Amino acid sequence: MTTSDSASARGAQDGAAGRASRQGVQANSRQYRQSSAPVVAICVDGCEYDYLEEAAASGQAPYIARLLKADWALRAACIVPAFTNPNNISIATGAPPSVHGICGNFFYDRDADAEVMMNDPKYMRAGTVFAAFADAGAKVAVVTAKDKLRRLLGKDLNGICFSAEKADEATRQTHGIDNVLELVGMPVPSVYSAELSEFVFAAGVRLLETVRPDLMYLSTTDYVQHKAAPGSPQANAFYSMMDGYLRRLDELGAVVALTADHGMNAKHDEAGQPNVVYLQTLMDECLGPGAARVILPITDPYVVHHGALGSFATIYLPSPEAARDAIAALVKVNGIELAVGRDDACAWFELPPDRIGDVVVISQKAYVLGTSPERHDLSGLDAPLRSHGGISEQTVPMLFNRPVQNIPARRRLRNFDVLDLAFNHVQA
Amino acid sequence: MTTSDSASARGAQDGAAGRASRQGVQANSRQYRQSSAPVVAICVDGCEYDYLEEAAASGQAPYIARLLKADWALRAACIVPAFTNPNNISIATGAPPSVHGICGNFFYDRDADAEVMMNDPKYMRAGTVFAAFADAGAKVAVVTAKDKLRRLLGKDLNGICFSAEKADEATRQTHGIDNVLELVGMPVPSVYSAELSEFVFAAGVRLLETVRPDLMYLSTTDYVQHKAAPGSPQANAFYSMMDGYLRRLDELGAVVALTADHGMNAKHDEAGQPNVVYLQTLMDECLGPGAARVILPITDPYVVHHGALGSFATIYLPSPEAARDAIAALVKVNGIELAVGRDDACAWFELPPDRIGDVVVISQKAYVLGTSPERHDLSGLDAPLRSHGGISEQTVPMLFNRPVQNIPARRRLRNFDVLDLAFNHVQA
Numbered sequence: 001m002t003t004s005d006s007a008s009a010r011g012a013q014d015g016a017a018g019r020a021s022r023q024g025v026q027a028n029s030r031q032y033r034q035s036s037a038p039v040v041a042i043c044v045d046g047c048e049y050d051y052l053e054e055a056a057a058s059g060q061a062p063y064i065a066r067l068l069k070a071d072w073a074l075r076a077a078c079i080v081p082a083f084t085n086p087n088n089i090s091i092a093t094g095a096p097p098s099v100h101g102i103c104g105n106f107f108y109d110r111d112a113d114a115e116v117m118m119n120d121p122k123y124m125r126a127g128t129v130f131a132a133f134a135d136a137g138a139k140v141a142v143v144t145a146k147d148k149l150r151r152l153l154g155k156d157l158n159g160i161c162f163s164a165e166k167a168d169e170a171t172r173q174t175h176g177i178d179n180v181l182e183l184v185g186m187p188v189p190s191v192y193s194a195e196l197s198e199f200v201f202a203a204g205v206r207l208l209e210t211v212r213p214d215l216m217y218l219s220t221t222d223y224v225q226h227k228a229a230p231g232s233p234q235a236n237a238f239y240s241m242m243d244g245y246l247r248r249l250d251e252l253g254a255v256v257a258l259t260a261d262h263g264m265n266a267k268h269d270e271a272g273q274p275n276v277v278y279l280q281t282l283m284d285e286c287l288g289p290g291a292a293r294v295i296l297p298i299t300d301p302y303v304v305h306h307g308a309l310g311s312f313a314t315i316y317l318p319s320p321e322a323a324r325d326a327i328a329a330l331v332k333v334n335g336i337e338l339a340v341g342r343d344d345a346c347a348w349f350e351l352p353p354d355r356i357g358d359v360v361v362i363s364q365k366a367y368v369l370g371t372s373p374e375r376h377d378l379s380g381l382d383a384p385l386r387s388h389g390g391i392s393e394q395t396v397p398m399l400f401n402r403p404v405q406n407i408p409a410r411r412r413l414r415n416f417d418v419l420d421l422a423f424n425h426v427q428a
Numbered sequence: 429m430t431t432s433d434s435a436s437a438r439g440a441q442d443g444a445a446g447r448a449s450r451q452g453v454q455a456n457s458r459q460y461r462q463s464s465a466p467v468v469a470i471c472v473d474g475c476e477y478d479y480l481e482e483a484a485a486s487g488q489a490p491y492i493a494r495l496l497k498a499d500w501a502l503r504a505a506c507i508v509p510a511f512t513n514p515n516n517i518s519i520a521t522g523a524p525p526s527v528h529g530i531c532g533n534f535f536y537d538r539d540a541d542a543e544v545m546m547n548d549p550k551y552m553r554a555g556t557v558f559a560a561f562a563d564a565g566a567k568v569a570v571v572t573a574k575d576k577l578r579r580l581l582g583k584d585l586n587g588i589c590f591s592a593e594k595a596d597e598a599t600r601q602t603h604g605i606d607n608v609l610e611l612v613g614m615p616v617p618s619v620y621s622a623e624l625s626e627f628v629f630a631a632g633v634r635l636l637e638t639v640r641p642d643l644m645y646l647s648t649t650d651y652v653q654h655k656a657a658p659g660s661p662q663a664n665a666f667y668s669m670m671d672g673y674l675r676r677l678d679e680l681g682a683v684v685a686l687t688a689d690h691g692m693n694a695k696h697d698e699a700g701q702p703n704v705v706y707l708q709t710l711m712d713e714c715l716g717p718g719a720a721r722v723i724l725p726i727t728d729p730y731v732v733h734h735g736a737l738g739s740f741a742t743i744y745l746p747s748p749e750a751a752r753d754a755i756a757a758l759v760k761v762n763g764i765e766l767a768v769g770r771d772d773a774c775a776w777f778e779l780p781p782d783r784i785g786d787v788v789v790i791s792q793k794a795y796v797l798g799t800s801p802e803r804h805d806l807s808g809l810d811a812p813l814r815s816h817g818g819i820s821e822q823t824v825p826m827l828f829n830r831p832v833q834n835i836p837a838r839r840r841l842r843n844f845d846v847l848d849l850a851f852n853h854v855q856a
Contacts, residue, residue, distance in 0.1 A: 277838075327775045334840040337819065340772040347755045348767055391765065391819075410705075412762040 027132040028095040030420060037428040038208060039215050040254040041418055043091055044242070045084060045145070045197070046222030046388060047260035049075065049397045054231035055239030063247040064239065064399075067258075071403040075395050076413040078262050080349045080362065081312035082393040083298050085118070085149065087261035088219055090416035092128040092153050096350030101125035102152065104297020107355040108316055115295070118355075119148055121155035125352075129419050130217060134158040138214035141176075143203045145196045145221035148300060153217065160211065164199035165191050183210065194224050194238050201245035208252045216254075225264045226306055227383045246401075256401040257422035259415040263393035267309070267368045267385045274378065274385040277335045277363060279313055280371035286329040292317050294371050295357055298389055307378045309368035311390030314342075314357035323358045330359075335367035337391060365392035402426045455560035456523040458848060465856040466636060467643050468682040469846055471519055472670070473512060473573070473625070474650030474816060475688035477503065477825045482659035483667030491675040492667060492827075495686075499831040503823050504841040506690050508777045508790065509740035510821040511726050513546070513577065515689035516647055518844035520556040520581050524778030529553035530580065532725020535783040536744055543723070546783075547576055549583035553780075557847050558645060562586040566642035569604075571631045573624045573649035576728060581645065588639065592627035593619050611638065622652050622666050629673035636680045644682075653692045654734055655811045674829075684829040685850035687843040691821035692814055695737065695796045700812040705763045705791060707741055708799035714757040720745050722799050723785055726817055735806045737796035739818030742770075742785035751786045758787075763795035765819060793820035830854045 025032045052073075056065035067073055079086045079096060081104055089102040097103040101124055106117045116123075130153065134140040140159035144150045147163040154161035160176035167180040168188050181187065184203045189195035197220035204218045228234035249256050268274050283292035298310035317323045323341060330339040338361070345360035346353045363369050368387050370376050378385075396415050404425050407413070413421075453460045480501075484493035495501055507514045507524060509532055517530040525531040529552055534545045544551075558581070562568040568587035572578045575591040582589035588604035595608040596616050609615065612631045617623035625648035632646045656662035677684050696702050711720035726738035745751045751769060758767040766789070773788035774781045791797050796815050798804050806813075824843050832853050835841070841849075 324775065331776065331778060332840055333838055336840070338766070339776055340768055341775075344768040344772040347752065347769075348759065350759060410762055412760055412764070 024423075025129070025132045025136045025138070027129045028093050028099060028126050030094050032129060032133070032419060032423040035214070035255060035423055035428040038212060038252075038254045039419075039422045039428075040204060040208065040249050040256050041091070041215075041217050041422055042204075042246075042256070042258045043088055043217070043219040043415075044258060044260050045220045046225030046262060046264040047397060048225070048230060048263040048265070048393070049395065050230035051225065051235055051239055052397055052399070055236045055243070058231070058236045060236045060240035061243040063243045063250070067399045067401060071405075072400055074398045074404060074413055076259060076398040076415045076417065077394050078260065078396045078415045080389075080391055080394055081297055081310070082262035082388045082390060083310065083312070084222070084261050085152065087415060088149055089124065089152055090414075091259065091261075091418055092130060092217065093124075093126045094129050094416055094419055095126055096414075096416065098346065098350040098352055099126050101352050101355065103351045103355050104295075104312075105300040106295070106297060108293060108295050108357065110316065117300075119151065119300075121152055124152060124155050127156055128153065130159065130215060131156040133215045139211060141207050141211060141213040141216045142219075143200050143207070143217070144219045145200050146191065149219060153219070160207065160213070164189060164196050164203070167199065167203070183207075192223055194234075194241070196221050196223065197238070198241055198245075201242060205245055205248050205252070208249060208254060219261075222264065226386050229266065229386070250401050254401075255422050255426055255428055257399070257418050257426075259398040259418045260396035261415070262388045263396055264386055264388050265365050265392055267311070267366060267387045272384040274307070274309060274381075275335060275367045276309060276370045276373075276376070277333055277367060278370045278372050279315065279361060280375070281373070282329060282333065283315060283326060284372075286325060287317070287322055291322065292326065293357070296369065296371060298387075306385065306387045307376050307381055309370050309376060309385060310387050311363040311368055311393065313361045313369040315359045315361065316357040317359060320358075326359050330361060335364050336361060337364045338362045362390040365390070400426055453557070453560045453564045453566075455557045456521050456527055456554050458522050460557060460561070460847060460851040463642070463683060463851055463856040466640060466680075466682045467847075467850045467856075468632060468636065468677050468684050469519070469643075469645050469850055470632075470674075470684070470686045471516055471645070471647040471843075472686060472688050473648045474653030474690060474692040475825060476653070476658060476691040476693070476821070477823065478658035479653065479663055479667055480825055480827070483664045483671070486659070486664045488664045488668035489671040491671045491678070495827045495829060499833075500828055502826045502832060502841055504687060504826040504843045504845065505822050506688065506824045506843045508817075508819055508822055509725055509738070510690035510816045510818060511738065511740070512650070512689050513580065515843060516577055517552065517580055518842075519687065519689075519846055520558060520645065521552075521554045522557050522844055522847055523554055524842075524844065526774065526778040526780055527554050529780050529783065531779045531783050532723075532740075533728040534723070534725060536721060536723050536785065538744065545728075547579065547728075549580055552580060552583055555584055556581065558587065558643060559584045561643045567639060569635050569639060569641040569644045570647075571628050571635070571645070572647045573628050574619065577647060581647070588635065588641070590631075592617060592624050592631070595627065595631070605639075611635075620651055622662075622669070624649050624651065625666070626669055626673075629670060633673055633676050633680070636677060636682060647689075650692065654814050657694065657814070678829050682829075683850050683854060683856055685827070685846050685854075687826040687846045688824035689843070690816045691824055692816050693793050693820055694812065695739070695794060695815045696812040702735070702737060702806065702809075702813040703763060703795045704737060704798045704801075704804070705761055705795060706798045706800050707743065707789060708803070709801070710757060710761065711743060711754060712800075714753060715745070715750055719750065720754065721785070724797060724799060726815075734813065734815045735804050735809055737798050737804060737813060738815050739791040739796055739821065741789045741797040743787045743789065744785040745787060748786075754787050758789060763792050764789060765792045766790045790818040793818070828854055
């Protein structure tokens with residue numbers, strides 16, 4: 001991130017922002033029109049569509065209820081792996097991982113024989129729409145729940161970019177803003193809390209009231225969604241909280257565009273035990289110990305609420321024959337939805353082949369994929385496992401506070417189209 | 429089919445049947461144990477699990493309701509393409525299409541430039557478990573709703589094999605039985621009717637009361653399921669009808685094993701119009717007219733109730749580059765769940781590569797695949813489209829009238845395991 005005083009100051013000049021507005025902005029082969037109103041794009045982490053409908057039906061989210069109608073509330077497909085980083089970076093760039101490179105929290109570097117965390121902007125192969133708008137003179141602000149995303153989303157961004165998790169560490173020099181806690185009027189929340197997401201919304205409202213960015217991106221965390229099913233009191237309370245902030249953003253004149261990084265499903269049996277397919281165990285039995293390397297790209301330093309168990313895995317194998325044997329073995333295992341080779345997986349899911357293993361494995365809706373039992377610490381799970389990552393979590397909401405126009409019926413909508421729709425397909 | 433008087437007579441000899449019972453039978457690398465009770469395997473066409481649960485909940489299917497409990501009622505994965513013939517032949521052989529060759533109603537023969545109907549047993553690359561039992565001396569009977577299946581299921585079978593559709597044409601010489609209408613006490617039903625399936629059940633009961641086959645297979649038609657959703661009066665009436673026959677088979681001492689060839693889902697929008705992706709139109713736009721050949725393997729002479737619209741298609745393309753372009757185009761189209769190359773599709777779905785196109789396409793739960801609008805006659809659809817074919821119709825019920833034992837937790841159950849479970853995993 002290259003935020004500086006001068007850059008922030010430039011973003012604040014009306015003339016520069018106006019220039020961006022009139023001319024539009026190009027990023028990753030897409031054109032974004034001017035918007036006379038501020039655009040606030042929101043990524044609600046793990047927002048299965050049912051959460052919105054249940055909260056609306058409960059009467060606790062009256063503003064969201066008003067958006068749930070034809071042409072305002074759409075369904076879109078997220079990126080598979082249906083994980084947070086690949087989808088946030090896709091939304092930020094308006095492009096799939098085959099373009100921007102971020103296909104998980106880490107990948108296996110075969111040449112270096114190392115598992116590489118992709119938490120540094122240097123792993124991104126595309127710039128963000130945010131940076132493009134800022135470079136064109138627009139005022140841009142990005143607020144994330146966790147700090148892991150902030151660095152990626154802030155790549156080359158001349159604007160405001162901070163996380164709720166480390167809101168107290170934001171300085172004008174490094175984050176384009178200081179005194180965030182004072183601005184928001186909330187203390188730094190726990191990284192495992194609903195308040196971490198509320199902080200993001202509260203900051204968004206305060207920024208719109210004060211700085212009034214031309215483009216703002218708010219990205220929450222799925223702490224609540226991992227624990228609480230749609231319609232549960234805890235979930236409805238979360239969406240009720242969100243509802244008030246969304247209404248306020250609307251009242252402040254913003255184009256509000258809400259989508260999700262991925263859906264969320266229960267991944268446990270009737271007794272509450274997680275339904276796990278342990279792939280490393282299986283591969284070791286099938287091919288010999290250590291012949292295969294199973295990568296779970298959901299794994300990151302924050303695994304308490306899902307135990308690093310998701311519905312997407314990729315396997316590095318020693319030979320094409322081993323890959324065939326692996327798929328033949330997986331066909332016979334309960335809980336697997338699909339296992340296909342790298343080339344087909346990368347073509348269909350739009351992933352970067354150099355960061356994907358020889359075989360991609362996706363589990364069924366009620367199942368997750370693990371490596372081996374001893375490598376998953378499930379002691380932090382205080383509720384039956386809910387998680388994501390697969391095709392069953394691919395459909396996500398995409399809501400706007402005005403009607404979406406001129407979308408060809410045949411077009412497959414993606415969550416990373418949210419900025420395209422907000423700038424090009426709604427009336428500001 | 430090579431039924432003859434002498435073969436039928438042989439099947440009727442207790443000694444021969446006893447020999448089969450004691451020794452067990454082998455077919456397609458699987459061993460089937462003896463059963464002291466007659467085994468009746470039933471394939472209920474298009475039996476989405478919900479049909480059973482809704483009918484049970486309505487009180488109209490009290491016998492089925494008694495089976496819906498742990499260890500008696502399982503869920504299994506059918507073959508994708510989730511169509512009738514590939515699944516019936518898989519059940520009959522205990523093996524997937526990669527073994528038996530029947531991956532749809534027809535395939536495209538590239539060398540001959542011809543679309544070939546696979547309605548002749550010569551296209552089957554494996555023998556049936558039925559024929560193996562009959563050859564070992566067991567009395568075997570197969571009753572289908574439509575005649576299209578009878579010829580395939582009757583391959584090399586020394587036993588009884590007839591269809592409800594042409595029950596009046598059965599002779600002892602050609603079908604191992606005559607006077608079927610008299611035996612069953614029903615007239616030949618319309619090929620598009622619930623009665624066509626009822627005839628199958630009624631025949632099964634009468635056969636068990638008279639011939640008492642050691643192994644009987646009953647296969648119905650999904651006329652009702654294509655029209656009526658789970659829980660609808662028409663659907664509940666069908667399962668109520670079925671319920672009485674199942675109870676009677678149970679009372680007659682049979683091991684009753686029920687599964688389905690595929691599930692069934694609504695494939696229309698809120699206005700009742702079918703959600704169709706026309707693939708030939710799309711490929712013509714993308715690659716030039718006629719460059720691609722789209723095959724819909726659901727197509728057969730009986731298309732009134734689904735208009736040849738299902739959720740599985742395969743596309744023959746002129747080059748690997750065209751296949752890549754096709755997948756890249758399909759990624760952008762609403763309603764597609766997956767598009768992958770032949771090798772990966774055949775490895776995962778266990779299909780015969782020489783009868784599958786360069787790309788396999790599967791549509792989402794609410795969508796079907798067509799060629800071009802003018803090639804689908806939807807005038808016969810008198811109810812909003814319900815159909816099948818894809819991953820969304822892969823989960824089917826597998827019910828037994830006694831508990832299933834000794835199945836490893838990790839084993840993925842398939843509908844074509846139904847005979848294995850009936851002979852090897854329940855107490856007769």
